[in-house]
Every structure is written in structure tokens, then in C-alpha cells.
Amino acid sequence: LNRQEEDWKQLGVPLSRATLANWIIYCAENYLRHVYDYFHRQLRMRKYLMADETRVQVLNEPERNPETDSWMWLFRSGEDGLPPLLLYHYTETRAKFHAASFLQGFSGYLETDGYQGYNNLPDIKHCSCWAHVRRYFTDAIPKGKEYDYSLPAVQGVQFCSRLFDCERYSKAKNHTAEQRKQFRLEKEKPILEAFWNW
Secondary structure, three states, rough: HHHHHHHHOOOOOOOOHHHHHHHHHHHHHHHHHHHHHHHHHHOOOOOOOEEEEEEEEOOOOOOOOOOOEEEEEEEEEEEOOOOEEEEEEOOOOOOOHHHHHOOOOEEEEEEOOOOHHHHHOOOEEEEEHHHHHHHHHHOOOOOOOOOOOOOHHHHHHHHHHHHHHHHHHHHOOOHHHHHHHHHHHHHHHHHHHEEEEE
């Protein structure tokens, strides 16, 4: 907004950042809220979602210190052949009831990083994100031992890498959702079975 304030000033229109910010807030609350609510309803109608949350700091929030962590949640639809939907959701805490409230009415699969707040939500099957699983294995490998295939953590990374290779191949082939499902059953299921037996 600082840049816009300066641009307007050069044109002879004195608009403060506070005024511009108030206009944005007003439009968001009175007009864009309806668009957001519509996409929120559409998102909950999908069968597969991904979610992640991250800390944010809000400088001027009533009755809260600027150093206090708040949370921005991202919810995204899966690759199901429909246009992707992505929604951000702000909360003051990371409490489970925020996820439960946002996802109320959703019935399907939810892929996350393993945060326990997503566990035991009604009508939701919680799935783990393989990128996060791979990161845990990578973090467990001692420095300089990345190619020591006798280490279980290196073996875990190899399983994940094989899955990711399959996903890249499927994406390069522009598989439809149904083709991707069949490809995963044929190529990735044996890798997963070997992983679980490992």
C-alpha cells in the first residue's frame, strides 16, 4: 500500500495507507466474503483435500501482543480433473476445533503433514504427505552418509524417491485422474507394499 499511496500522491490525490487499507477491509468483508464462502462450500464438496498451516505474526491485533503467533491455514483441492481450489483461513491459534470447523461437512481424504489436530475428524480419512515423510528420513541421515544404503533412513528416502519418480512420470504423461489412479495401483502400490513390509 505504501507504493500505491506514493503513486496517488504524485497524481495529486492524497490517499493515506490507512484509507486504502480500510477500503480493502471493507470490500473483503462486504463483497469478497460471499465469493470466499462460495468457494469454501465448493471445496468441502470435493473428495480429496490437502491442508497445511503456518505461523504468522499480526502486528496490530486487538488484545494480543505483536510477538504472539497466529496461524494461516491453507486448504487445497486435489488433482481430480476439476479446476483447483485454494483457500486461506486465518485463526489466532492452532487448536483442533479450527480445522474441524473449517472442514465441517467435508467427507473424504485429507492429506496433511501429520499435525495431530486433523486426527479423528468425522467422515475424514487422514492421509500423510510423502514429502513430509521423506523429510523426516532425510533429517535422520548423518551428515556425509547420504549414500550409505545400509542405513534405514537412506533406504526410507529411496522408497520415497521411487514414489516421486512415478508421480513425475504420470504428470509428464498428463494422465487424467482415472489414469493416474490406475497407474498408481499398478506401479506405486507394489512400492508402498514393499515399504510397509520393510
